[in-house]
Amino acid sequence: MQVQRQSNGSLLRLGAEIAGGGEGKIYRVQQHPNWVAKLYHQPTPELGRKLAVMAANPPEDPSADAGHVSIAWVLDPLWQRGRIIGFLMPRVDEGFPLHDFYTPKSRRDRCPFFNYQYLYRTARNLAAAVSRIHSRGYVIGDVNESNILVSRTALITLVDTDSFQVSDGNSLYPCPVGKPEFTPPELQGKTLRQVRRYPEQDCFGLAVLIFQLLMEGTHPFAGVYLGSGDPPPIEKRIAAGHFAYSSRGVPYRPTPIAPPANLLTPELQSLFSQCFEVGHRRPQQRPDAQTWVKALEQAEAQLITCSANPQHRYGSHLSHCPWCDRARKLGGRDPFPRSSQEVGRLQRIQPRKPRVKKRPLTPPVPQAVGYTISFASPHSLSKIPSSGGGLAQLKADLSQYFWEYRYDFLGGSLVIALALSAGLYLSDWPGDRASTPQPSPQTLSTTETRLDPPDNEAATLTLTEDASLTQSESGEDDFSLRLGNRRYDHGDRVTSIAVSPTGDWFASSSEDGTLKIWSFPDRVLLQSRRLSSVLGLPEDQVQVLAVGANGDRLVGATSQGLQTWNPATFDLINALPLPVTPNALSLAGQEHLQMGGTTGGDIAIWDIDGLRERRRWPGNAQDVLALSPDGQTLVTAGAGDISLWNVETGQRQATLPQEPPENLVVALSPDSRLLAMTVPADNGVIQIWDTTTGALLHSETASHISTLAFSINGKTLIGGDIYGGIGIWHLNGSEDLFNPPKQESPQT
Numbered sequence: 001m002q003v004q005r006q007s008n009g010s011l012l013r014l015g016a017e018i019a020g021g022g023e024g025k026i027y028r029v030q031q032h033p034n035w036v037a038k039l040y041h042q043p044t045p046e047l048g049r050k051l052a053v054m055a056a057n058p059p060e061d062p063s064a065d066a067g068h069v070s071i072a073w074v075l076d077p078l079w080q081r082g083r084i085i086g087f088l089m090p091r092v093d094e095g096f097p098l099h100d101f102y103t104p105k106s107r108r109d110r111c112p113f114f115n116y117q118y119l120y121r122t123a124r125n126l127a128a129a130v131s132r133i134h135s136r137g138y139v140i141g142d143v144n145e146s147n148i149l150v151s152r153t154a155l156i157t158l159v160d161t162d163s164f165q166v167s168d169g170n171s172l173y174p175c176p177v178g179k180p181e182f183t184p185p186e187l188q189g190k191t192l193r194q195v196r197r198y199p200e201q202d203c204f205g206l207a208v209l210i211f212q213l214l215m216e217g218t219h220p221f222a223g224v225y226l227g228s229g230d231p232p233p234i235e236k237r238i239a240a241g242h243f244a245y246s247s248r249g250v251p252y253r254p255t256p257i258a259p260p261a262n263l264l265t266p267e268l269q270s271l272f273s274q275c276f277e278v279g280h281r282r283p284q285q286r287p288d289a290q291t292w293v294k295a296l297e298q299a300e301a302q303l304i305t306c307s308a309n310p311q312h313r314y315g316s317h318l319s320h321c322p323w324c325d326r327a328r329k330l331g332g333r334d335p336f337p338r339s340s341q342e343v344g345r346l347q348r349i350q351p352r353k354p355r356v357k358k359r360p361l362t363p364p365v366p367q368a369v370g371y372t373i374s375f376a377s378p379h380s381l382s383k384i385p386s387s388g389g390g391l392a393q394l395k396a397d398l399s400q401y402f403w404e405y406r407y408d409f410l411g412g413s414l415v416i417a418l419a420l421s422a423g424l425y426l427s428d429w430p431g432d433r434a435s436t437p438q439p440s441p442q443t444l445s446t447t448e449t450r451l452d453p454p455d456n457e458a459a460t461l462t463l464t465e466d467a468s469l470t471q472s473e474s475g476e477d478d479f480s481l482r483l484g485n486r487r488y489d490h491g492d493r494v495t496s497i498a499v500s501p502t503g504d505w506f507a508s509s510s511e512d513g514t515l516k517i518w519s520f521p522d523r524v525l526l527q528s529r530r531l532s533s534v535l536g537l538p539e540d541q542v543q544v545l546a547v548g549a550n551g552d553r554l555v556g557a558t559s560q561g562l563q564t565w566n567p568a569t570f571d572l573i574n575a576l577p578l579p580v581t582p583n584a585l586s587l588a589g590q591e592h593l594q595m596g597g598t599t600g601g602d603i604a605i606w607d608i609d610g611l612r613e614r615r616r617w618p619g620n621a622q623d624v625l626a627l628s629p630d631g632q633t634l635v636t637a638g639a640g641d642i643s644l645w646n647v648e649t650g651q652r653q654a655t656l657p658q659e660p661p662e663n664l665v666v667a668l669s670p671d672s673r674l675l676a677m678t679v680p681a682d683n684g685v686i687q688i689w690d691t692t693t694g695a696l697l698h699s700e701t702a703s704h705i706s707t708l709a710f711s712i713n714g715k716t717l718i719g720g721d722i723y724g725g726i727g728i729w730h731l732n733g734s735e736d737l738f739n740p741p742k743q744e745s746p747q748t
Contacts, residue, residue, distance in 0.1 A: 001027070003037065003078040003085070006052065012037070012078070012088075024086065037078060038162070039086035048084030050166050050173040051077040055087070059136040062128045063155060070129045072159045092157050093512065094491060095149025096723075098122075098209065102145075103217045104335050109703050110723060111152050111488075112343050115336045116214075116313040116323070117303055121154040123210045124296040129158055130206055131289035134199045139165040141175025141197050143205025144182050145212075152488070165197050172196060180235035181219060182208050185280055188239040200283045207275040210292060214268070215259050216335065220244060220276055223252035241280035248277065257329075263322050265299045265315050311336040479733040481688060481700040481717070486727035489525075490514055494720020496707050498545035498554070499629070500567075503712030507554055507567065508720060509542035515556070517567055520711070523728070529570050615650055623660075628668040629710070635666050635675070642666075644675070644691060654691050667708035667717070673737060676717055678705045686717070686729070690737070697733065714738045 001014045014037055015028030024040040040047065054074040063070045075088040100106040101122060107114055126148060133140060142163055149157040166173040176193040184204035187195065211220045223244030225231035232240075242250040245261045254260075261269055271287045279286035287295075299315065306312030306321040313336075314322050327334040337343045490510035499506040505526065507517050517527040542556035547567070554567040561577040625642075626635040633653070634645040637660035644654040667676045674697075675689040684705060688697045704721040711718065715738050717729040731738075 003039075003080050005088070006055070006077040006079055006084070014039075029088070034091050035075065035088050036091045037086055037088055039078070043083060043085045045083070046173070048077060049171070051084060051087050051162065053166050053168045053173070054162070054164075057136060059132045059138065062125075062132055068151075068155050069157055070125070070155070071133065071161060072157055073161050087162065089161075092149060092159065094151045095157055097146055098126075098148040098150055098156075098213075099145040099217070101150050102209075102212045108335070108337070108343075112337050113311060114152070114154075115311045117300060118154045119213045120296055120300040120303065122150055122156060123213045124293055124300065125154060125156045126209065126213075127206060127289045127292040127296060129156060130202060131293060133158070133164070134202065134289060137167065139175065139197045139199060140202045140205075141165045141192070142177045142179065143202050143209070144179040145209060148209070180233075180238075181221075183235070183238070184283060185239045185241060186283060188235050198283070199288065200279070200286045203286045203288055204275065204279065204283070206289060206292065207272060207286070210296070211272060214264060218254070218258045220272065221252075223254050223258075224256075225252060227251040241277065243273070243276040245272070246277055247273075259322065259326065262318065263314070265302065265317055267295055268299055271295055309334070309336070309338040311338045479688065479697040479731070479737075481686060481698050482730045482732065483700075483702075484728040484730050485523075486725050487523075488724050489516060489518075489726045490720070490724035492724055493706055493722045494724060494726060495541055495543055496545040496556075497709040497718050497720055497726070498547050499709055499711055499718070500547045500551040501549055501712065502551050505551075505567075506709070506718060507545055507547065508726060509545055509556065510720075510724060511541050513541050515542060515554075515570070517554075521716070521728075527567065527570060615647055617645070617650065625664060625666040626668055628672045629670045629712075630672070633668055633672040635668060637664055642677075644672070654694070656689075665705055665708055667710055669710045669714035669738075670712060671714065674710070674714060674731075676708050676710070678702060678708065678719075686719070688731070697737075700729070702727070702729075 002011050003014060004011055012032075013030045015030045017025050017027050018036065019026040022041075024038050027037045027039065029035040029037055051074050055076055058073050059071055061070050061073075069090040069092055072089050072092055075090065077084045078086045078088060096110055100110050101114055101119065130140065140158070142160070147158065147160045149159060151157075163175055163177065165175040174192070174194060175197060178187070178192050180188065182205035184201045187197075187201060208220060212218060219234065220243055221234055221237040237252070242252055244250070244252045244254050244258075264272070271291070275286045302316045303313040304316050306314065306324060308321065308324055312321050312323040323334070323336055334342070490508065490512070491514065492510045492512035494508055494510050496509045497506060499520070504520055505517055506520050507515065509515050513530050515527070515529050516525060518524065519526055542558055542563075544557045546555045547553065548555065552566065553564050553573065555562060555564050557563075561575055563575050564573040565571055566573060623637045624634065625637055627633070627647075632647055634647055636643050636645065640659055642656040642660050642664075643652050645651070646653050661679050663679055665678050668674070668691075669676075673690065673692060675691050676686055677689070678684050678686045684701075684703050685699045686702045686705065686708075687699050689695070690697055702719065704723060705719045705727075706722045707720045709718050710716070715731050717731060719727050719729065721727070
């Protein structure tokens with residue numbers, strides 16, 4: 001597809017679609033990797049005029065000199081067939097939605113060492129960007145947590161800028177939307193499509209976001225309702241001016257789990273009161289964005305470090321560390337863990353299992369969150385609910401869980417009684433993410449500043465309910481999976497991991513087109529290269545990796561075909577176009593690599609050398625998930641089951657008769673004895689199955705895992721996640737589970 005730039009008439013060729021929504025789609029720009037193009041489904045002349053005004057009058061970006069995009073602004077309108085159909089804008093590669101950082105649960109999962117100083121810096125950088133928007137006469141209008149991205153170094157990016165309110169002096173192009181929980185009281189209940197907005201109304205939403213950043217996700221108008229009847233929704237509370245931390249008489253008090261007001265400096269407390277109380281009737285009295293910049297800078301400068309935990313930063317106006325108090329209140333779950341070891345320890349904390357009398361009826365299988373997968377074992381790939389824990393711990397966990405997901409905390413004995421009667425235990429700790437604590441902050445020469453980053457059928461075995469009920473006999477309690485470490489080694493989703501046949505190195509790839517090679521087990525980075533520089537191709541990504549029998553070839557499947565290169569130098573050895581993109585690659589004996597995929601509704605296995613088809617399962621419309629490292633076992637998923645196939649005989653050798661969840665991730669140990677599976681979801685788990693007995697050996701919490709691979713001895717599991725992290729888990733069990741195939745010496 002070609003489009004034409006308005007500014008100079010040049011033609012641009014658009015690449016692959018990278019995102020889409022109800023309003024339009026976003027495409028790569030082939031000539032300019034740092035740009036993307038947004039094309040509307042239903043462009044209008046009015047929208048075209050608005051884009052032209054924005055392109056002609058861009059705001060100053062506070063971090064432009066540092067090479068960061070803080071405001072993803074309209075660069076140039078794009079024409080096609082005589083009308084404006086979209087626009088160019090900067091490409092933003094790094095960032096998570098703002099709420100991922102102010103919500104304790106997701107912050108610990110995404111970046112556990114993003115401490116309180118980072119939250120302050122994020123708030124300050126956000127205020128700086130809003131100030132620049134207002135200085136050019138623009139109004140954001142739809143201020144909310146989803147339109148702000150945050151990097152791991154506390155830099156922010158405002159996105160969806162084409163929804164901003166724009167005026168050229170003659171015409172007004174309003175912002176037609178807004179989220180009620182960030183909308184000021186004077187606009188609550190109004191139809192926003194034709195309303196002129198003002199900067200002070202943005203400042204209400206800005207203050208809400210700053211409050212949430214500094215108060216562990218607490219909304220300033222959320223609290224325990226003290227009146228009669230049902231508690232009003234947030235928008236009603238905002239309209240009434242019922243700031244939960246108000247010193248005036250309001251029918252709310254902060255939730256039991258919310259931080260106290262004195263966590264904030266007196267100056268910041270005063271500014272919030274000015275915004276939410278004084279500004280309730282007099283919007284012009286709300287602090288503007290630049291006022292917040294100065295106040296946040298001063299408050300950040302007053303932060304001191306806790307003597308017990310260097311990740312705890314708090315204001316010098318306090319006599320002791322509030323985060324130590326909060327960790328105790330949450331039953332030992334520290335909002336800012338001090339080390340990778342502490343992150344791992346907290347991740348492995350499991351509530352005590354209560355003694356429950358046996359009942360004649362089999363208890364129901366708990367369901368997963370977000371999808372249904374009814375494995376016979378009482379474990380879910382998405383979440384492991386479990387009973388137990390003391391009452392104090394239960395109160396803390398219930399409060400934290402409900403608070404992190406709802407603005408209205410019902411709290412009190414009613415919720416606790418319901419939870420106890422249901423035998424429900426809710427844990428707020430999903431994270432097993434570990435990185436390196438950050439060094440001192442780095443200040444840039446701009447208003448926005450960054451912090452340094454953290455570091456045969458009859459013989460088929462069916463895994464049925466009866467099989468799973470014998471798991472205790474097969475030794476689940478004697479099998480464990482321990483997280484050794486987890487680091488953010490890639491800047492984007494990890495797509496594949498492959499281990500060398502010697503076991504002393506492994507390769508990883510990510511969606512941003514990066515390939516890396518690591519020594520193992522000490523995990524020293526040996527090689528790192530962008531795919532475009534390795535293969536001489538346009539920007540692309542490796543979808544699946546494999547290593548040759550002698551470790552002298554690294555093979556990757558991309559949309560361009562199959563590429564083979566020298567892992568020591570990344571020199572390209574050959575490139576081979578493929579009829580299909582393979583779903584799995586593996587070592588087949590000592591001579592060939594083979595790939596598995598689907599074609600024409602069939603499953604097929606090809607020897608890559610010469611593209612000779614080795615095995616086909618006609619009419620078997622299943623998805624290929626994985627090949628064992630020895631190339632002897634294929635794992636597929638179909639409607640209602642997950643199957644293991646013997647590649648040599650073509651026979652099904654094991655079946656899990658369950659509906660596979662979407663995006664299922666699977667790996668087989670070198671001898672195909674162990675099967676690991678997970679899904680890239682919040683509170684996901686890794687399950688380890690014994691394919692010879694049909695027993696579930698172990699389930700371990702591990703969030704957002706996107707790819708898995710076993711080490712050559714089968715005793716280590718390497719997993720990459722959707723955020724660029726790579727974790728290493730150590731498997732402990734009886735030695736008969738770990739019998740990798742013997743490696744013969746290469747023939748001369």
